[in-house]
Amino acid sequence: MERGDRKTDRYAVVGHPVRHSRSPMIHQLFARQTGQNISYETIDASAAEFEVAVRGFGAAGGKGLNITLPHKERAFELATDCSAPASRACAVNTLTFKTGGVIRGDNTDGSGFLRDITVNQGQDVGGKRVLIFGAGGATRGILAPLLDAQPASIVLANRTVERAAALIGQFASPDELSSCALADLPELGPFDIVVNATSAGVRGENLPFPESCLASTSFCYDLAYGLGGTPFVTWARDHGAGAAVQGWGMLVEQAAESFQIWRGVRPETQPILAKMNL
Numbered sequence: 166m167e168r169g170d171r172k173t174d175r176y177a178v179v180g181h182p183v184r185h186s187r188s189p190m191i192h193q194l195f196a197r198q199t200g201q202n203i204s205y206e207t208i209d210a211s212a213a214e215f216e217v218a219v220r221g222f223g224a225a226g227g228k229g230l231n232i233t234l235p236h237k238e239r240a241f242e243l244a245t246d247c248s249a250p251a252s253r254a255c256a257v258n259t260l261t262f263k264t265g266g267v268i269r270g271d272n273t274d275g276s277g278f279l280r281d282i283t284v285n286q287g288q289d290v291g292g293k294r295v296l297i298f299g300a301g302g303a304t305r306g307i308l309a310p311l312l313d314a315q316p317a318s319i320v321l322a323n324r325t326v327e328r329a330a331a332l333i334g335q336f337a338s339p340d341e342l343s344s345c346a347l348a349d350l351p352e353l354g355p356f357d358i359v360v361n362a363t364s365a366g367v368r369g370e371n372l373p374f375p376e377s378c379l380a381s382t383s384f385c386y387d388l389a390y391g392l393g394g395t396p397f398v399t400w401a402r403d404h405g406a407g408a409a410v411q412g413w414g415m416l417v418e419q420a421a422e423s424f425q426i427w428r429g430v431r432p433e434t435q436p437i438l439a440k441m442n443l
């Protein structure tokens with residue numbers, strides 16, 4: 166599509182399901198704010214359809230893709246060249262089609278998370294005791310940037326403790342990183358920052374987390390988000406946490422970083438967050 170003599174560059178998000186993704190709206194707002202001429206679509210592709218969808222988009226002249234669940238690991242394998250954050254997470258949420266058939270993989274989830282916590286939420290991670298519930302792909306994505314922020318310690322607590330132990334083993338196990346079972350948490354007392362990276366509670370079941378993790382000074386962050394709030398945020402507030410927020414800011418910040426990778430300009434995120442009226 167041509168508008169005047171400026172070509173419209175095509176972008177999209179690939180996921181399954183993806184219909185309710187907020188990424189098209191966010192990227193269109195970024196484009197308007199920065200004067201960039203882009204289009205942004207959603208592509209629903211199952212695991213079996215993923216590779217054809219990605220290669221087809223690139224072959225048709227598409228410039229870049231965001232990758233969401235459940236394809237981030239597969240996108241990492243498909244990329245011909247990856248950034249350090251993508252390699253550390255073994256997952257990619259941003260693909261860029263370059264000349265010569267190069268497909269560059271980046272991961273902006275971790276830096277988006279850290280930026281939301283530190284800049285938007287004003288939390289200082291340095292020297293803090295951090296607890297993360299969960300040991301799946303979401304945890305893997307945020308672990309390296311969190312470690313870089315030099316907390317006093319990070320505990321990964323997971324329903325399946327072996328999975329948490331295996332994950333920290335892949336991070337060369339620095340002293341400040343440890344794993345435990347949810348049942349062991351009461352021995353560890355309250356934490357400064359508590360992050361939910363599990364899918365617990367989304368099916369309406371009670372959260373299996375001990376309230377001993379929380380104090381009135383605890384800052385709680387849910388990587389998940391939803392219009393009616395999330396079970397974790399409700400749980401944290403009900404059990405006396407000082408503050409509890411959903412992951413809307415992470416969503417917008419990781420998108421801003423993808424936009425910067427593609428367009429070379431970083432949009433301002435505050436007006437977008439305000440417009441989302443959360």
Ligand code: ATR
Binds near residue numbers: 324366370
């Ligand atoms: P993602 O890639 O989004 O992290 P995942 O790899 O399926 O998704 O991981 C989901 C996480 O939520 C896991 O840590 C999982 O715990 P297990 O490793 O024990 O499966 C956790 N989880 C999901 N449902 C849960 C529940 N009802 N109670 C506690 N933890 C739960």
